[in-house]
Amino acid sequence: MTSSPARSASPACAWRRFTAQPLVAQPLPWLLLLAALLRTIAAFQPGFHHPDAIYQYLEPAHRILTGDGAVTWEWRVGMRSWLLPMLLMPPMALGEALGPAGPWPVALPRLAMGAASLSIVWSAWRLGCRRSPYAGLLAGFVAASWFECVYFGVQTLAEPAATAAFLPAAVLVTAARPTRRGAAIAGALLTFAVLMRPHYAPAAATLVLAGCWPWRAERVAWRNWGALIGGALTMAAIGAGIDIANGARPFAWIVENVRQNIVSGVAARYGVSPPLTYLTWLLQIWIVWAIPLVIGLRFGWRACPPLLAAAAVTIAVHMLIGHKEYRFIYLAVVTIVILSAIGWSDIVEAAVARWGERTRPRLRLAVVAAWGIASLLLAFGPLAQAHRRQGGPGSRVFALLRDDPRTCGVALVYGTSYADIPGTAALRPGTPIGLFWFADPAAPGATPWQSVARHQAGFNRIVSSVPRTGSPPPGYRTIRCEPASDVIGMCLYARPGGCTATQGSPFRLNRVLARMGF
Structure with missing residues (x-):
């Protein structure tokens, strides 16, 4: 076979001929x-x-x-x-x-x-x-x-x-x-x-x-x-x-x-x-x-x-x-x-x-x-x-949630989307995520924040967007807000206490994804 210039078997990498360094x-x-x-x-x-x-x-x-x-x-x-x-x-x-x-x-x-x-x-x-x-x-x-x-x-x-x-x-x-x-x-x-x-x-x-x-x-x-x-x-x-x-x-x-x-x-x-x-x-x-x-x-x-x-x-x-x-x-x-x-x-x-x-x-x-x-x-x-910068605010907020052993359930409220966060893999195993979206058939006539107020027993942390689309229920305090730039900003809210009625919630992430066709 005749070698082309691109295939030449050159001693090109015999670097000691070139320099001793x-x-x-x-x-x-x-x-x-x-x-x-x-x-x-x-x-x-x-x-x-x-x-x-x-x-x-x-x-x-x-x-x-x-x-x-x-x-x-x-x-x-x-x-x-x-x-x-x-x-x-x-x-x-x-x-x-x-x-x-940790982020591992x-x-x-x-x-x-x-x-x-x-x-x-x-x-x-x-x-x-x-x-x-x-x-x-x-x-x-x-x-x-x-x-x-x-x-x-x-x-x-x-x-x-x-x-x-x-x-x-x-x-x-x-x-x-x-x-x-x-x-x-x-x-x-x-x-x-x-x-x-x-x-x-x-x-x-x-x-x-x-x-x-x-x-x-x-x-x-x-x-x-x-x-x-x-x-x-x-x-x-x-x-x-x-x-x-x-x-x-x-x-x-x-x-x-x-x-x-x-x-x-x-x-x-x-x-x-x-x-x-x-x-x-x-x-x-x-x-x-x-x-x-x-x-x-x-x-x-x-x-x-x-x-x-x-x-x-x-x-x-x-x-x-x-x-x-x-x-x-x-x-x-x-x-x-x-x-x-x-x-x-x-x-x-x-x-x-x-x-x-x-x-x-x-x-x-x-x-x-x-x-x-x-x-x-x-x-x-x-x-x-x-x-x-894509996914940065959500990743930083979820890092706080993973490091907090008191987190027992997380609610994502519109306009925060599941696409803005790093998923269940970034939380402690077994931590459920709820998604509260607009025009959800499971909550006819209710806004996402109204649904959050009615079903807040299933979570004790809320993640929502900056700028805000509503206010958290009484008892929640702001933990941290990631400002909006060319990507959506986020705020993390927390209340004291644990979670109940989590498994049966119609707002569990996979149920909402299937219901909404996401």
Whole structure:
């Protein structure tokens, strides 16, 4: 097989030829350490990017672990996989074992997601090393520290999990000398990515077809293809087994997902955006840094053309889908950033060739610093900050509730929604949540606050919105208020005494969710 420039088996990462300094002689451990430190800090920050992080993944994991957890309409109709909740259950169990107080049951699953995202740092380093030692260092540094990689890396969502599997699969598929073992691992990783986010299936197919095409010239090609398919089938069997273990038909959730969101158009009720929305969002988040990103991509795409093709397919597929969310194209975002960083290493080398060898250290350091500064500045951009503040007030209020052993029941009163809080997983096990919503058939003609006053025996804590939609019943005092900004604010009210008649309340969270179709 003739190797392309992107696949060249270069001694690029023989760093001791380049310098004797330990930090750059063996950069990967330091890059992973930096990434782990930043993701650990992010994992313990209050908030969550989207309610799906709680109600599609953490709450099902909590139901497996404790038998208690919110059941949203997606789970009632059977359009979600049990794979990610099952993977999040062990760190959640460890979090519960650490004690009844503290952030552990939510923070440790986020920390596990952050640990999984280290595979992206390894992948970036390997892709960069195909070009030069410096490209490996720069790409690894960007993957470790770029604000979107850190923020999304700890979110308990399908897209970061899929991307953490997709990137190393791309490295293995496009290796200069592919092996059967590497092909088998790549097949398993790509299947895992598709099980996490079925919408990434076209991207996975693109990567395989473009990346494995050179295998045709190898005598071992059929063995590699067999290993790739074998790895994929093994992961598919694991996914099917998890479905069966949780009482679901294997992969029926994919069919139901298509039926609900595409055939019935249910996703459209959460908003429909024009096709170019993703490009608009990228410009809003990256601002002026979009220009250097595109310049770097112009040179860096050669490091892994099949991966760039998969990213382009990801954006194209999601542009055709009416309901759009920024996280849906996370795979493409990470790919663009990494390949752009590799491109900038080529730009540095071109500048050195023109201006002289003496400029090399300064240029290299300047480019690394520029990426770090850009990441820090863009993290405080308007849209990036809005993402980061999502779920913050609810997470801080629920942290107080978990730390308070006197809490025996919590009432959510409109305009606080279940989507604004981190769910039962953030409370002590067995703490019921009540939801008092407007136009609830269980309380005809009554406002949410009137229903609260009539049924307050079932709870001794109230969480409501800022600005207020009403006043708590007599006997409640204000514990804390989180002011409103670009996300809803919240107030926590408490009364002395315990709770009665909790189990039979028609306002228990799951009963209201089913009754209201949430």
